[in-house]
Amino acid sequence: MSFSFQCTTCNEIHKGLPSFGPDAPHSYDILSDLDQENKAVLGSDNCIIENEYFFVRGRLELPIHGFDRSFVWLVWCSLSRESYELWADSFDKLEREHIGPFFGWLNTDLPFYENTLNLATSVRLVDGGIRPSVDVYEAEHGLYFDQTNRISVAKAEQFVHDLLHPR
Numbered sequence: 001m002s003f004s005f006q007c008t009t010c011n012e013i014h015k016g017l018p019s020f021g022p023d024a025p026h027s028y029d030i031l032s033d034l035d036q037e038n039k040a041v042l043g044s045d046n047c048i049i050e051n052e053y054f055f056v057r058g059r060l061e062l063p064i065h066g067f068d069r070s071f072v073w074l075v076w077c078s079l080s081r082e083s084y085e086l087w088a089d090s091f092d093k094l095e096r097e098h099i100g101p102f103f104g105w106l107n108t109d110l111p112f113y114e115n116t117l118n119l120a121t122s123v124r125l126v127d128g129g130i131r132p133s134v135d136v137y138e139a140e141h142g143l144y145f146d147q148t149n150r151i152s153v154a155k156a157e158q159f160v161h162d163l164l165h166p167r
Contacts, residue, residue, distance in 0.1 A: 020163045021074025025055040025107040026117055045131065046088070047076070054084035055107055058123055058132035060143075063150040071156045075134055077104030077123050087125070087132070096125040106136070112159060113143045 022029070028040055028047050036042070040049045047055040055078050061070035079087065083102035090096040106119040120137035136144040146155075 018160070019059070019072035019074050020159075021057075022076070022108060025076035025078070026109055027053060027055065027078070027107055045091075046084075048084075054079050054081060056084065056087050056104075056123065056132060058134040059130070060121075060134040060136070060147065062146050062156075064156045065150045065152055067153070071151060071159055073108070073110060074131070075106060075108040075110070077121050077134060078107050079104050079123065083123075087123075090125060092129075094129060095127050097127045100125050104134075106134075110143065111162070113141070115141075116143060119143065 023044075024042055025047050027049060028036060028042055031040060031049070040047065045057045049055075055076045057074060057076055060073040060075045062073070063070045079102050083100070083104070086099055087102065090099050101122045101124040104121045104123045106116055106121050108116060110116040119141060122135045122137065124133045124135070126133055136147055138144050151159075
């Protein structure tokens with residue numbers, strides 16, 4: 001079953017589930033323009049700050065009741081240097097699920113949830129060139145609850161609506 005709904009703002013039918021997330025980790029965004037230029041390297045899937053802080057982009061999936069597809073947040077996680085190097089060494093490999101998982105800290109401030117920065121995560125590599133999968137560890141956090149227990153169709157619709165039509 002494909003996901004679609006009629007938008008209450010634009011009255012259009014939105015089809016499919018786009019993924020949402022920032023283009024850079026929070027730690028990069030808070031740097032000055034000068035520091036971003038001189039102290040950081042930002043790619044579409046990785047970021048290094050001062051050759052000391054390492055971030056990778058992954059998929060934090062929220063399963064939806066009654067659907068085989070998930071709502072996907074594109075998030076950034078900090079990794080240790082050792083984990084980042086293993087991630088980088090395996091980036092172009094088609095088979096890499098056997099590497100890791102890696103402990104990381106969420107470095108994305110997600111809307112609709114309180115205090116998502118620095119949530120403990122597991123970053124698992126996925127075969128086939130797909131971005132890593134990110135699982136939240138913090139059992140008392142709403143994001144963990146939604147990832148573990150599925151979100152309602154209404155909640156997924158509200159997320160998509162509010163992200164496509166910010167106030």
